Amino acid sequence: MTSCPLPFEPKDTVTMAHGAGGRHTFRLIQNIFAPAFHLSSSQLSDSAIVGDEEKWAISTDAHVVSPLFFPGGDIGTLAANGTCNDLAMVGAEPKWLAVSWILEEGITFDTLNRISQSLAAAAAQNGATIIAGDTKVVPKGKGDGLYLSSAGFGLHRMPFIPSPSRLKPGLELIISGDIGRHAIAIASLRDNSIGFSAEIASDCCPLWPLVAALLNNSLYPAAMRDCTRGGLATVLAEWAEESNLGMELEEEAVPLLEPVRAACDLLGFDPLYLACEGRFLLAIEKEKVEDTLNLLRQFPDGKMAARIGRVTNANPGRAVARQPYGTERILDRLSGEILPRIC
Amino acid sequence: MNLLAPYRDAQKVQSLAAELARISKKPAAIMEICGGQTHAILKYGLEQLLPKHIELLHGPGCPVCVTPASILDHAIWLCLRHNITLCSFGDMLRVPGQLGSLAWAKSQGGDVRIVYSPLDAVEFARQNPEKKVVFLAIGFETTAPANALAARRAKELQLQNFWLLVSHVLVPPAICALLESPECRIQGFLAAGHVCTVMGFQEYQPIAKKYKVPIVVTGFEPVDIFRGILQCIRQIEAGLAEVENAYERVVRPEGNPTAKALIEEVFEVCDREWRGIGILPKSGFRLRDCYAEWDASRKLPTFHQNSTNNNNLSTHCRSGEVLQGKIKPPDCPFFGKECTPENPLGATMVSSEGACAAYYTYHYKAKP
Numbered sequence: 177m178t179s180c181p182l183p184f185e186p187k188d189t190v191t192m193a194h195g196a197g198g199r200h201t202f203r204l205i206q207n208i209f210a211p212a213f214h215l216s217s218s219q220l221s222d223s224a225i226v227g228d229e230e231k232w233a234i235s236t237d238a239h240v241v242s243p244l245f246f247p248g249g250d251i252g253t254l255a256a257n258g259t260c261n262d263l264a265m266v267g268a269e270p271k272w273l274a275v276s277w278i279l280e281e282g283i284t285f286d287t288l289n290r291i292s293q294s295l296a297a298a299a300a301q302n303g304a305t306i307i308a309g310d311t312k313v314v315p316k317g318k319g320d321g322l323y324l325s326s327a328g329f330g331l332h333r334m335p336f337i338p339s340p341s342r343l344k345p346g347l348e349l350i351i352s353g354d355i356g357r358h359a360i361a362i363a364s365l366r367d368n369s370i371g372f373s374a375e376i377a378s379d380c381c382p383l384w385p386l387v388a389a390l391l392n393n394s395l396y397p398a399a400m401r402d403c404t405r406g407g408l409a410t411v412l413a414e415w416a417e418e419s420n421l422g423m424e425l426e427e428e429a430v431p432l433l434e435p436v437r438a439a440c441d442l443l444g445f446d447p448l449y450l451a452c453e454g455r456f457l458l459a460i461e462k463e464k465v466e467d468t469l470n471l472l473r474q475f476p477d478g479k480m481a482a483r484i485g486r487v488t489n490a491n492p493g494r495a496v497a498r499q500p501y502g503t504e505r506i507l508d509r510l511s512g513e514i515l516p517r518i519c
Numbered sequence: 520m521n522l523l524a525p526y527r528d529a530q531k532v533q534s535l536a537a538e539l540a541r542i543s544k545k546p547a548a549i550m551e552i553c554g555g556q557t558h559a560i561l562k563y564g565l566e567q568l569l570p571k572h573i574e575l576l577h578g579p580g581c582p583v584c585v586t587p588a589s590i591l592d593h594a595i596w597l598c599l600r601h602n603i604t605l606c607s608f609g610d611m612l613r614v615p616g617q618l619g620s621l622a623w624a625k626s627q628g629g630d631v632r633i634v635y636s637p638l639d640a641v642e643f644a645r646q647n648p649e650k651k652v653v654f655l656a657i658g659f660e661t662t663a664p665a666n667a668l669a670a671r672r673a674k675e676l677q678l679q680n681f682w683l684l685v686s687h688v689l690v691p692p693a694i695c696a697l698l699e700s701p702e703c704r705i706q707g708f709l710a711a712g713h714v715c716t717v718m719g720f721q722e723y724q725p726i727a728k729k730y731k732v733p734i735v736v737t738g739f740e741p742v743d744i745f746r747g748i749l750q751c752i753r754q755i756e757a758g759l760a761e762v763e764n765a766y767e768r769v770v771r772p773e774g775n776p777t778a779k780a781l782i783e784e785v786f787e788v789c790d791r792e793w794r795g796i797g798i799l800p801k802s803g804f805r806l807r808d809c810y811a812e813w814d815a816s817r818k819l820p821t822f823h824q825n826s827t828n829n830n831n832l833s834t835h836c837r838s839g840e841v842l843q844g845k846i847k848p849p850d851c852p853f854f855g856k857e858c859t860p861e862n863p864l865g866a867t868m869v870s871s872e873g874a875c876a877a878y879y880t881y882h883y884k885a886k887p
Contacts, residue, residue, distance in 0.1 A: 189626050191623065
C-alpha cells in the first residue's frame with residue numbers, strides 16, 4: 177500500500193479561508209480575539225447591546241468587496257446595509273453610522289463620489305445618519321481601490337434581545353427571501369474569468385424595514401441572523417451549536433431563483449452556503465408564521481419569504497437538511513473558501 | 520426553466536429505489552468511479568435508499584485527490600521561487616504537497632489565480648507578455664480536451680511566456696489496476712459519465728469481458744445514479760458482464776470525435792504517478808514532442824524534492840485505501856478526529872469530490 181502523506185501545512189498564517197465566514201473564521205475568533213479581549217462565547221456576536229435606561233445596539237463591519245461596483249449595488253450600499261442589518265438582527269432601529277475610508281492612491285474622485293452617494297442613499301433607506309468618519313490613504317498597490325469600515329448605532333426596540341439562546345423546540349424557521357444572489361452576482365464579475373454573464377443582481381438591501389414591520393405588529397422572533405458569508409447553512413449550523421438543539425431544514429422549501437440554481441450547478445456550488453447581503457433567518461412560534469410571512473411578503477425584498485424548517489429536540493447541536501427523496505444530510509459550517517470544482 | 524429538474528425528481532428516484540429493492544436478491548458491491556458521483560450520492564443521501572445488502576464503494580475518480588504531491592510542489596516552487604503566475608482550477612488550491620498548498624503559496628505572496636477554463640490562462644499570458652504563466656493541467660479525460668485546446672492555442676499564438684504543467688490521468692488503466700488487486704471485491708462499476716462523454720465507452724468492452732464485471736456508464740443526478748445502479752444490479756443478478764449506457768442523453772458509444780482528435784494531436788499516453796496509489800503504467804497523458812516548447816516539465820527549472828525533508832509528513836493516512844474502495848472513510852481511525860477538512864491528513868479530505876470530505880461534510884455528525 178502506498179500511503180498518501182500530507183505535510184502539516186504551516187498553520188501560523190492567515191489564508192483567504194479565514195475571511196470566508198465559516199469554521200476557519202470561527203477558530204480565528206475563538207483562538208486569538210476572544211481570549212485577548214476576555215470575551216465569552218455568548219459575546220461573540222456581530223452586535224452588542226449597551227446602556228441602562230435606553231438600550232443601544234452597537235455593530236461594526238468592514239468591507240473589502242472586489243469589484244467595487246456590482247449589479248444591485250456597490251461597496252457603499254454594502255457598507256450601510258451590512259452595518260445596519262447587524263443592528264436590525266438584534267431588534268435595533270439603525271440611527272447613526274460612522275464610516276472610515278481607506279483609499280488606495282489613484283482612485284478617482286468620480287468613483288468616490290458615486291460610492292459616497294450610494295452609501296448616503298442606503299443609510300437613508302435604513303433611517304440612519306452618517307455622523308462621523310475618518311480618511312486614510314495607502315500607496316498604490318497596497319489596497320484594492322477602496323476599503324470601508326463602519327460602525328452602527330441603533331436604538332433597541334424589542335422586549336428582549338433575540339438570540340440563539342432563546343430558541344426552543346417547536347419554533348418555526350423562516351427565510352426572508354430567495355438566497356444566494358449576492359454571491360453569484362459577485363462571482364460572475366470577479367476576475368472577469370467565469371465566462372458567463374449572469375443577469376443576477378445582488379440581494380443587498382436594508383432589513384430594518386422588514387424587521388420593523390414585524391415588531392410593529394408584536395411579532396417578536398426568538399432569534400434572527402442575516403445569512404451573509406457562509407450562507408444559510410452556516411447560520412443553521414451556528415444556531416444548532418449555540419442552542420444545542422436541532423435545526424431541521426426542508427431543502428426543497430428554500431426559495432432560489434432559477435439562474436442562481438443554474439449557476440450553482442455549473443460551478444459546483446451548494447446554494448445553501450452562498451452569501452446573501454439582504455436575507456435573514458428568523459425563528460418564531462408556529463401560530464405566528466402566517467402573519468410573519470404575510471408581512472414580509474409585502475416588501476419587494478421579502479416577496480419570496482418562506483417557511484423552511486423548524487427547531488427540534490432531535491439531533492441536538494446539529495442542522496439537518498431533509499431532502500425530497502426521504503433522505504437527509506448534515507449541514508456544517510462552511511469549511512474553507514467556496515471554490516469552483518474542476519469538472 | 521430547470522433542465523435538470525426531471526433528473527432530480529423525487530418520485531422517479533423513489534420508484535427506481537423500489538424497483539431495485541424488488542429485483543436485488545444477493546449482496547453486491549459496486550464502485551462509482553467518479554468523485555462527482557460520490558459527492559452526489561452523499562449529498563443527496565442516496566445510500567439511505569439502497570437495500571442493506573448493496574454496498575457502494577467509492578473510486579479513485581477525484582482528479583484533485585490523485586494528483587501527486589510532487590506536481591504541486593513543482594508548481595508552488597515555480598510560483599514562489601521563479602516568480603511565475605500559476606493558474607489553476609479552483610479546487611486544486613487547498614490540496615497540499617510537501618511544501619504546502621497553492622492557497623498557502625498565495626498567502627506567501629505567490630501569484631496564484633483561479634481560472635474556469637485553461638483558455639483563460641492562455642489569454643492572461645497573451646495580455647501580459649511580461650509575466651511568465653503556468654497552467655496546472657490536471658484531471659481525467661474530461662479536462663483533457665480543454666487543456667489540449669490551451670496547448671494548441673499557445674502554439675498558434677507562439678506564446679513565449681506560457682507553459683502547461685501536465686499531470687493527466689486515465690480511467691481504464693485505474694479500473695484494471697483495481698481489478699488486478701487480490702483483495703478486490705468490486706462486482707460492478709458505474710463508469711464516469713463525463714469521461715465517457717469525451718472518450719465514448721468502447722474501450723471498456725475488453726475490460727468487462729476480461730474481468731467479468733458489468734460496467735454501466737452513469738450520470739450525476741439522483742435519477743441518473745439510480746438508473747446506473749439498477750442496471751448494474753440487474754446484470755449482477757443475471758450473471759452478465761456487459762458495458763451498458765445509462766446516460767444516453769449525453770454519452771455516445773464513440774464519444775466526441777472532435778475532442779478525441781484534439782487530445783490525440785496534443786497528448787500521448789505515459790506512465791503516471793497516482794497519489795495514494797503509486798505509479799500505474801500507461802495511465803496518463805503528457806504533451807507530445809511537437810508541444811515541448813509549452814511543456815513546463817521540459818522547459819522550466821526542474822524541482823528536486825529534498826528527500827530528507829520527510830519528517831513532517833503524516834504517514835498514517837489511509838486515503839490510498841479509500842481511493843481504491845478498500846475501506847470507507849469512517850473506517851479510518853483518524854477520520855473526524857485527527858483528520859478533518861480544516862486539518863486534513865490526506866487529499867481525499869481536502870477536495871469537495873474526495874470521499875472523506877464528502878462523508879465528513881454531509882454525514883459525519885449524523886453518526887452517534
